[in-house]
Amino acid sequence: MSEKPHRKWMGHPLPDDVTSEMTLVELTWEKGKIEHWIRFGRHSYEHILSGSDRIVGFAPGSIFCFVRWAANGYGTIVSRIDILSAVGRGAPYQTLPFVRPGGELLLKIHGWPKVERVLQAIDAIEALAIDPADASPDYWRHLHNRLTVGEEAHPYTRPEHHAWLKRRRVL
Template identity: 35%
Template sequence: MQTVMPVLRQEGAPPLRDTMRVSLLEGWRNASVRLRFGRPCCVMALGEGRRLAVFEAGQRCARLLRLRNGYGIVREELLVLQAGYAGQALQRVAGVSPGARVLLRAQGQSQVKAVLMLVGRIEAAGFAAQEVAPCYWRTVHNRLVAQQTLPMYTAGRHAAWLARRLLQE
């Protein structure tokens, strides 16, 4: 897995307005919170393995949470989040301020592993995972809940998403 890391900003720099701020944690023995994909506009170092990734409105990312104890992984969760626009209703998510649109929630090792494999296949097909259509991530979430096979992201789906996005602008 790779983590996206743009230029670090200094501690205390004011976050941008209308943004989503995602708390990240690495280097701790029992917990890690990292990005699987996403393109933050900045990452602020908070010290001791803590960082804050800032995303502009409309941007998407995947946050991977792993909690461990002496016997292995206790909790594993992958969320695909989209930063909201001003005035838009957002869901509250721990570690995400002020909130986000949750496009996909995978909980448990089997669901998280399936989604991570899907993200790998999407990237191998030549698509940037953060550029994938939001409705695709919702479809994947619904298929996970229904325990059905996960659909592959195709060039036709991507072309339809790009055409719809042009019409909405």
């Protein structure tokens, strides 16, 4: 009888309840130095590695927002936000640092002024009593495209959300 090989993440063994279908994200929080966190999304797995590091896992199709910020003695050196859809086995994906295997990128923004605008858009969606993880992937792509070219994006609306929910049921 052969034993099941132990899967690892950054040298740490992963428990058996982590499926190969999950998209795993490494989160770090060292206040004022490096902050990698999930702004929204429903993780189905969590494993604490240390007081400042943990891994969360997302099921295929889950939409989540991953924020990365870092600073040194001179100020902010990294400020970025990515909104991804977790992918299933065999699906195409883009790779990102700290995300394994990767995900379908819906929004990829760097630089604090643009990151701040994405955070404001997320807040506006939540103000409508809509979980941003349930918002239309097309809206996140729209926001990405508009911010990338320096244009104003339209706000997400309840009618747009209801149309997305109906379309999702049909798909």
